[in-house]
Amino acid sequence: MSSANPITSAAPPSNNPITSIQPQQYQQYHPQQQQQALLARLHLDVRGRRFVVEREKLMSLPESVLLCLFPNGLVLSRPHGGGGGEDEAEDVYVVDFDPTCFDFVLDFFDKATVAFYGPPDNPGGLYQLQQSLSQPNPDLPVLNTVQQQQQQQANENNPLLHKQGIIVLREELEYFVIPEKGGAARTDPEGLANEELMVLKREAGKGLLDRKQIFTALQRNVNKENNVAEQHLIDMLCMSGFNRDDKWGHRDIEPSRCSISSIALVLLKTGIVHPTKPGEVARVDQTQMATAQKLLLFWRKPARKCWWDGIEIEAPPSSEKKTIKVWARRVWTLELNLI
Incomplete structure (x- = not known):
């Protein structure tokens, strides 16, 4: 059955798919199993930067972030007799993730x-x-x-x-520079980029990095394709906590890759009006609460949307061209987290 909802749990037969992430199967450990003891905290080496994170805090993070941190799953226990307390410092998990982004998420x-x-x-x-x-x-x-x-x-x-809702929106952007036919920027017979093409790639990355507004690219796609479902997605997010001119909370280029990772976190607007004077009680704007409850569809079920975007970026002065043509593949992941 087709659906107008731009983010669904199953992959629709569409050229503009938005699909649910398959839940990661983590190995479960139960306290009653005496041969194993749960770790109280984890020591992480995140691209050379050390973090010590309480287990409960780590597991409260968004599912989509945990999948990036531990794509192969995470063992939260040690064998019986493996020690505890200070001995836990010996177990360091090496994580390939942006440490500044991780710090941003923990702080928020x-x-x-x-x-x-x-x-x-x-x-x-x-x-x-x-x-x-x-x-x-x-x-x-x-x-x-x-x-x-x-x-x-x-x-x-x-x-x-009873819980605080947090909207988690991530973007994984891969970009591909289109060099001018017959120009100096090209690849060699083995498919490796020459120095001129590498310069264009670096400049394209800088140009895309500076485009930090969240909804500009998706709104451009809505205007191009007249996609009502995508416009509904933007409207729903802006009613639930985002502003239309919001920028990504963290955005950076992945090392040694033509890829940019971005994340934005906002508190979910539930319509709850808290008392400000003695004797007052909290009340609820039911219209706003109804909008917020729609996002419960993405609680523990992160969903994805992918689309291609053609962009022109100003070229460096040394380039033969005034603009650089770039194809960008954007993947959005939307999730609601409750703490």
Whole structure:
């Protein structure tokens, strides 16, 4: 069955596919298995930069980020008798991931956690302010007990009332320079780029890196193809936490590759209005909450969208051309994370 939803769980038969990432199968370890002990923290070597991350914090990160960190899965335990405590420092996981991006994600999640739950020495935060939403609404008629019970049950089953939602949007961009026919930039008989072509590739990478607005490329594709579903995706994201002129939170070129990785994180707008004065209670904008609940489709189910984009970038002064023609393959991954 075809769907107008631009991001779906199954790959539709379309030239513009948006497909769900297959969940990574991690090996499960249970506390009752006495021969194994869970690691309390992990020591990561992220492209030469060391991180010590608590296990619970690491596993609270978005599924799409974990798949990039550990594409072959992650063992969270050591054999019985393997030691613990300080001995865990001997186990270092080497990770091929941008350390600055990893630091950006950890910092955002730390700040979001403290804002919602309060600091460890003074818990509360927004979580405590909205606890009244789980209680019966005193504004409803007292005699209408069925409606009261239905509302309370709906509130208890709505995770957005009890957890902080974070929208995770990633872009993997691969770019291919199209050299001028008969020009100095070319490849040799073995397919390797000469110095002139390498210069064009580096300049193309710099030009693309400077284009940091999130929705410009997708909006250009919407205008070109008149794709209503993609326009709906932009509108939904901008109603849920993004702004139309937002820039990527982190964006950088991958080393030794014609590839740029970007990520943006925003707090999900749920429509919950928190009290500001004594005696007030939290209330909910139901229209905004309904929009936020649509993104629960991507909770623990990161989804992908791929499209090609033709771009012209200003060439360096030494080049024969004024512009560089580039084909870019963009892959977006959208996910909702609850902490």
